[in-house]
Amino acid sequence: MLRNFKLVVAYDGADFHGWQVQPGLRTVQGLLSDAIARVTGDRVLPQGSGRTDAGVHALGQVVSVAISSPIPARGFLIALNDHLPNSIRVMKATEVSPDFHARKSASAKTYRYRIFRGDICPPFTARYVYHHPYPLDEEAMAIAAAKVIGEHDFTSFAAVDPERGREDVEVSNVRTLFCSNWQRHDSELIYTVRGSGFLQHMVRNLVGTFLLVGKGTIKPSQISDILAAEERSANPGATAPASGLCLVSVEY
Amino acid sequence: MLRNFKLVVAYDGADFHGWQVQPGLRTVQGLLSDAIARVTGDRVLPQGSGRTDAGVHALGQVVSVAISSPIPARGFLIALNDHLPNSIRVMKATEVSPDFHARKSASAKTYRYRIFRGDICPPFTARYVYHHPYPLDEEAMAIAAAKVIGEHDFTSFAAVDPERGREDVEVSNVRTLFCSNWQRHDSELIYTVRGSGFLQHMVRNLVGTFLLVGKGTIKPSQISDILAAEERSANPGATAPASGLCLVSVEY
Numbered sequence: 193m194l195r196n197f198k199l200v201v202a203y204d205g206a207d208f209h210g211w212q213v214q215p216g217l218r219t220v221q222g223l224l225s226d227a228i229a230r231v232t233g234d235r236v237l238p239q240g241s242g243r244t245d246a247g248v249h250a251l252g253q254v255v256s257v258a259i260s261s262p263i264p265a266r267g268f269l270i271a272l273n274d275h276l277p278n279s280i281r282v283m284k285a286t287e288v289s290p291d292f293h294a295r296k297s298a299s300a301k302t303y304r305y306r307i308f309r310g311d312i313c314p315p316f317t318a319r320y321v322y323h324h325p326y327p328l329d330e331e332a333m334a335i336a337a338a339k340v341i342g343e344h345d346f347t348s349f350a351a352v353d354p355e356r357g358r359e360d361v362e363v364s365n366v367r368t369l370f371c372s373n374w375q376r377h378d379s380e381l382i383y384t385v386r387g388s389g390f391l392q393h394m395v396r397n398l399v400g401t402f403l404l405v406g407k408g409t410i411k412p413s414q415i416s417d418i419l420a421a422e423e424r425s426a427n428p429g430a431t432a433p434a435s436g437l438c439l440v441s442v443e444y
Numbered sequence: 445m446l447r448n449f450k451l452v453v454a455y456d457g458a459d460f461h462g463w464q465v466q467p468g469l470r471t472v473q474g475l476l477s478d479a480i481a482r483v484t485g486d487r488v489l490p491q492g493s494g495r496t497d498a499g500v501h502a503l504g505q506v507v508s509v510a511i512s513s514p515i516p517a518r519g520f521l522i523a524l525n526d527h528l529p530n531s532i533r534v535m536k537a538t539e540v541s542p543d544f545h546a547r548k549s550a551s552a553k554t555y556r557y558r559i560f561r562g563d564i565c566p567p568f569t570a571r572y573v574y575h576h577p578y579p580l581d582e583e584a585m586a587i588a589a590a591k592v593i594g595e596h597d598f599t600s601f602a603a604v605d606p607e608r609g610r611e612d613v614e615v616s617n618v619r620t621l622f623c624s625n626w627q628r629h630d631s632e633l634i635y636t637v638r639g640s641g642f643l644q645h646m647v648r649n650l651v652g653t654f655l656l657v658g659k660g661t662i663k664p665s666q667i668s669d670i671l672a673a674e675e676r677s678a679n680p681g682a683t684a685p686a687s688g689l690c691l692v693s694v695e696y
Binding site: 204318 | 503566567
């Protein structure tokens, strides 16, 4: 009989080509799959709550995996960490009911984006932030961030989808954001966003757009127009660099 | 006329083969020398306050370098950082008198060694600590650390010197430690040592020996005997891993 496990996984994204397994590349899913195989003998693909891009970090990525091995949860956690590089750590392992699925069962996720505002970014911080020492209207950015709270179609903030235009694919880009705000912590300007779910590149595109507001290129009030357009091309914001982004936690 | 500069440099040692320039290897001194050459046109070897080993970090390494370029200090700092990888940052650049030498003029240095005591070391911390989750008598370690304060011959804590036995080489291994203590900060046990100077591997060998005290293999009182022996072979302590060590500051 298969036993289903929920793993909470932290990783330093700078070391990997993102979450999703890719032949010949060092990915978090690939390394986790290898470690599970070595520990349990089961060759399975662990499911993440979502894919993180290359360079994106995780404090609390959640992973589900079904194994046949009778290994206890505590032993599974220790053995996995023994077989993983230091830049990936399984922080928690719990046996859960067979219907738990890391992605499908998720009710909310929280991401954090860190911008380092000082002139010189310390080498110990550089891997985990986007260094932007130039002037920004932080107040305008805070107003803009509040505009996306609630239920919206976020197509204007999603990566352009190669599937688009195919009539048979009907995917909703409607998501609900419960929280979206910027806060100052010393030299860092930190964006925190909690939502029901996120489209590909959505957080980085939100940050890229808020940066345009900070630079004065667009006004906070234009955020609503960009949302309403439901077109990525209606959004002049660039995708902010991956290094600043971290998946903080996933709720169920 | 040459102008002498004092640079305060921070680096993430995990990215480099140590401080000292070595042909074909990525070293801090080598990359700094390249950056100085590109910025000023002067091909010079910057002098560090001391060599740090591969994997050892620096918050405040001090470097002296004489250049002929008329570049102002502020511009020199910005241009150097533009030509260095993110894992090396020049934090400060000051023009100083011609007789200033980063190593010869130093009056004291402070090092810090971080041991992570928790069961699971977060991936964002792993590069900067030695992960040791096993039992340690931290009180005994604190007593042992105090035994090395003062002026001593530290041969028992130095790397075995290949020059030894050569009659013509007369080098003193006497150094003075002004401060040597262990402190707990949450999940970390941190050793701080401030001294007039340090022999090669000295801090890592002190930590390795204090770890033996923590494990109960040797008693704090034996530290004085080990010092008095003035022989590395009289010290059963191993050299603690480089990742936990950081050169915090250098005084003049």
